[in-house]
Amino acid sequence: MKTETEPGDERPTLKTIAFLTGLGVTTVSRALKNGPEIGEETKERVRQIAKQVGYRPNRAGVRLRTGKTNVISLILNTEEGAMGLVSEMVYGITEALADTPYHLVITPYSLSDPMEPVRYIVETQSADGVIISRTEPRDPRVSYLLEHNLPFATHGRTDMGVVHPWHDYDNESYAYNAVKLLAGRGRKRIALSGPPPQLLYARHTARGFERAMRDFKLEIFPLSALNLDAPADEIRRSGREIGMASDRPDGIVCSSAMSALGLVGGLEEAGLKIGRDIDIVTKQSSSFIGWYKPEILTIREDFRIAGRDLAKSVLAWIEGADPASLQHLVGPESAL
Amino acid sequence: MKTETEPGDERPTLKTIAFLTGLGVTTVSRALKNGPEIGEETKERVRQIAKQVGYRPNRAGVRLRTGKTNVISLILNTEEGAMGLVSEMVYGITEALADTPYHLVITPYSLSDPMEPVRYIVETQSADGVIISRTEPRDPRVSYLLEHNLPFATHGRTDMGVVHPWHDYDNESYAYNAVKLLAGRGRKRIALSGPPPQLLYARHTARGFERAMRDFKLEIFPLSALNLDAPADEIRRSGREIGMASDRPDGIVCSSAMSALGLVGGLEEAGLKIGRDIDIVTKQSSSFIGWYKPEILTIREDFRIAGRDLAKSVLAWIEGADPASLQHLVGPESAL
């Protein structure tokens, strides 16, 4: 016969439903998974009762039995300062995970050992998939995860002749469009304040910039030593110097809102008026630039879209999709 | 997706250690928990082997058996725009969780149903503790969690005659110090651009502001309709109007970096120079203000500390501490 009496007070389990329907636990389990060997009528009845008692599968039970964690892990470097990036990306990921059984867990790492969280996750099997930020051109985490068959997606491309899902902002297209914007406003001498040269997307940015400069027949104002990783006051000083130079540019393409702010600060110190004497274009991930200086031209980079896309790709890979089909280059103009 | 099963390739469990030591699984379990009924020598031997084989307890096993999830859930509103806040707080939390078995999972909610994630966590027992942001003076989530005996901590105080752990920035002290700063620079007519009045900390801010204004015998420039929730262009326009008023203030205390930027934009449009004609003080949670306008006076609000403190409080409550002892008001001057 069946089991003892059910108090009804506790969290409902398969057993509860089995008791209420008079079916076996196994049958209930199969029914809720819409298994083919269960009668349609029975399935419906089980589903009804399940909804009535508010059944929610116990994650620990599933995980113990099947090994499936229903967890996506976002690996974050806690030392990076990129403010808006993290929250927006997290929001995007949670959006993509909202109607799935997946949870998002944040796994931090310090620059002293970037491999640590990845190893932890693999060794303890604590996630079904991983999202990596701050991807490097040759990223050891990527090789490690591939070796251990753990699905993942990277924010930013790699350059190691290996295929995996990624999402990247189309910085080439950004730089091209930025120049185009400046050209449209009649600017002639343009400078580029790009990312640190060792990063892959510095190359993309430079390529788009140079292509546009050729296409629109503009003059490049060289700005070698300056990049986003420079300290605030240096960028600011650099802005002042640029502003005071006799052959100063009348347009600047900038790869981050932060450095744009620094430059603008310096340029204004030098007595220039943005929008009149010089135009500056920057990427913006949140709207705060508009709060202060609407004169700064902006092209959107949406990290929420990035998060959503990365999460979707990991899920797709988990479900067996071809990783080669999960690589997305998203430009300023496109919406996902 | 699955690799070949190699003999020593499996993840070690208690059974593995039991086999290696010749002990029973129970003994091994008790030994690793440093239980009193196990011989000291045995414990040491078990610990050694465990370390050797790299034993890590299986979370699903523990969770299924004991109900302990080792999860802290951070409940986030995905519609809020406060950029730096989230990432810094997340980092702070992960710091506090770093040397514990706890994981951080992000649970999002939309403004349309703030109770949803809290209910979910309680019903599915999916966390041992919860951290709540955007706390309201009378917060239904707080009552609900108290009712269901789930430990939690709130970012911001409540006003419902009920005791629970919280962490709050001392906005009264901030406003007082901000005025003091302006007074020290010889400013006489000060305006306050505070938080939306329905929020609890608007009251705190106003109190500190008014107290300082009395203490330093300054004149309040009234600024009724303006608060942080106003749209960007309105704040900007407001700044311009203030700047052009004949009785304009010579100092402004501002509750957020964003609105400070808007105001400064407007003031500069009106021809004022920050630091000469008028001084403006704002809270800053990241250093980006300094990137653009070093003339803006800033007082730090550290969300990383907030995250760390909140996480520590939740853990302490879980371990049985008195919630009344887990309430921290952190001012601009104090470090935790």
Added chain:
DNA sequence: ATTGCGTTCTGTAACGTTACAGAATTGGAG
């Protein structure tokens, strides 16, 4: 000797789930 007792260890069962092998019930086909 027997009893009692503390110390140290052990086996069993259970948490909720699913894989698997098997059982009961149909409805035809022989």
Added chain:
DNA sequence: CTCCAATTCTGTAACGTTACAGAACGCAAT
């Protein structure tokens, strides 16, 4: 009527852990 096969359901075992009730042992007190 028997037999087969498809359909639908069931019980058992296992994932890794810990609570619990006990077992084996030495040792002291009766």
